[in-house]
Amino acid sequence: xxxxxxxxxxxxxxxxxxxxxxxxxxxxxxxxxxxxLIRVMCTGMVDPQYIIKAFLEGADMVIVSGCHPGDCHYxxxxxxxxxxxxxxKEILPKFGIEKQRLKxxxxxxxxxxxxxxxxxxxxxxxxxIGPNPAxxxxxx
Amino acid sequence: MANTSxxxxxxxxxxxxxxxxxxxxxxxxxxxxxxxxxxxKDGKNIMPVFIADPTLLNDVDPLAPAFxxxxxxxxxxxxxxxxxxxxxxxxxxxxIRALIELVKLKQAYLEDIVIIxxxxxxxxxxxxxxFLMASDTTDLTQRFCENALAGKEPPIEGxxxxxxxxxxxxxxxxENADIxxxxxxxxxxxxxxxxxxxxxxxxxFENLSYTESEEPPxxxxxxxxxxxxxxxxxxxxxxxxxxxxxxxxxxxxxFASCINCYNCRVACPVCYCRECVFNTDVFxxxxxxxxxxxxxxxxxxxxxxxxxxxxxxxxxxSLNCVGCGQCSNACPNDIPVMELFKYVxxxxxxxxxxxxxxxxxxxxxxSVFKEEEYLDVVGxx
Numbered sequence: 001x002x003x004x005x006x007x008x009x010x011x012x013x014x015x016x017x018x019x020x021x022x023x024x025x026x027x028x029x030x031x032x033x034x035x036x037l038i039r040v041m042c043t044g045m046v047d048p049q050y051i052i053k054a055f056l057e058g059a060d061m062v063i064v065s066g067c068h069p070g071d072c073h074y075x076x077x078x079x080x081x082x083x084x085x086x087x088x089k090e091i092l093p094k095f096g097i098e099k100q101r102l103k104x105x106x107x108x109x110x111x112x113x114x115x116x117x118x119x120x121x122x123x124x125x126x127x128x129i130g131p132n133p134a135x136x137x138x139x140x
Numbered sequence: 141m142a143n144t145s146x147x148x149x150x151x152x153x154x155x156x157x158x159x160x161x162x163x164x165x166x167x168x169x170x171x172x173x174x175x176x177x178x179x180x181k182d183g184k185n186i187m188p189v190f191i192a193d194p195t196l197l198n199d200v201d202p203l204a205p206a207f208x209x210x211x212x213x214x215x216x217x218x219x220x221x222x223x224x225x226x227x228x229x230x231x232x233x234x235x236i237r238a239l240i241e242l243v244k245l246k247q248a249y250l251e252d253i254v255i256i257x258x259x260x261x262x263x264x265x266x267x268x269x270x271f272l273m274a275s276d277t278t279d280l281t282q283r284f285c286e287n288a289l290a291g292k293e294p295p296i297e298g299x300x301x302x303x304x305x306x307x308x309x310x311x312x313x314x315e316n317a318d319i320x321x322x323x324x325x326x327x328x329x330x331x332x333x334x335x336x337x338x339x340x341x342x343x344x345f346e347n348l349s350y351t352e353s354e355e356p357p358x359x360x361x362x363x364x365x366x367x368x369x370x371x372x373x374x375x376x377x378x379x380x381x382x383x384x385x386x387x388x389x390x391x392x393x394x395f396a397s398c399i400n401c402y403n404c405r406v407a408c409p410v411c412y413c414r415e416c417v418f419n420t421d422v423f424x425x426x427x428x429x430x431x432x433x434x435x436x437x438x439x440x441x442x443x444x445x446x447x448x449x450x451x452x453x454x455x456x457x458s459l460n461c462v463g464c465g466q467c468s469n470a471c472p473n474d475i476p477v478m479e480l481f482k483y484v485x486x487x488x489x490x491x492x493x494x495x496x497x498x499x500x501x502x503x504x505x506x507s508v509f510k511e512e513e514y515l516d517v518v519g520x521x
Contacts, residue, residue: 048455
């Protein structure tokens, strides 16, 4: 049987992590194709329901990534995101969605290398955790 | 220091003395109406009513084991803009706690209201109450209060048990009332306790001629015994709920009979959005979407998005949840909604060291942040 190819949803902020992803691309750095980037203006606008939806649709991992503390383009959106991630890390494991499937990182606009490395590491971790049962189950 | 006194009870009828007390409040010049549960003579319902005519206070019945809805939402309707008049509201402990949350969310204001709370002896679900009230309701409140205070379960012999939310409630004595009517640790055939807990309560108290007295010495012990019994029930309930919902598959079974009516959302006193995302066209899925789900998962429950709805509501309001149980009460298919929400709320509130409805000065966790906090949730390891 072929190895499970994890699906990772990444909510990345326009000003830092998306720019870092862009930089990774223009620098011809490669990172796995398992990542689906969703560009948002700020991590502070990632409503918990986006993350819940991603997991219920079968995402093996969700990462929210934005500017380092103090660097938020909107001053404090990343601090708000951190509290929401904290909240979801309490709620989701109650229903068998492991804490390790949800990540929050700060990757600045100039961190193209960091971005590529993080994505490579996430895919390794997602393979270790295994597939999210919601992808094909829990339909009824 | 609390201003403490007693209300004397005549003719073994605690309700009469409370009605008399409420009349004395309405007689005061500055209080022009009272929100309180009203039991119309021969009526089969006990509902919150906003009363300006003192004679109608003869039918007020706050101690009845009835809890048709969480009246915090009604106080929000009465206070979200200045009314220009002062009013009193008679609320249960969980209603006051929900009101505190609404005030923090700027959906209700306390400036023009006096909160009268009372030791809550619990309530029945609407269905069970209707069952009880279909038969003889004479002295129902008095019988209920006496038996409940004596620790009888169920409180009305041969009747149903109290609702699970009430049996698992850790807050029988309201903490944020201006005036508290105490029943626990008292002989309610003789007297009930009357305490002013705030400045506002004290000011009102001064206009009423009660003699200063002491809290009965045994009261604190009775209260702590009642609470530990409820916590024992609560913890067992958490254990059962955890086992029934700890995978998504089990959660689907738990909510299998959910018809997405969203009654739990309407009944919830702290579900604060003006427009709920689940009412928007985000959820008018393309018909082909259902086919894709069905093919991928083998089948898809319809109406869809049930788990999504409930988990999203948990993310939105579990930090504000006061465990009043109106979600379960409102469910047409008797899904134990409160059991799950209270269980998750207990965990999320502990994670943020927050207790919903407890402290007016503690901001809701998602409304604030600090620069250095929760560093453990950041990073990929």
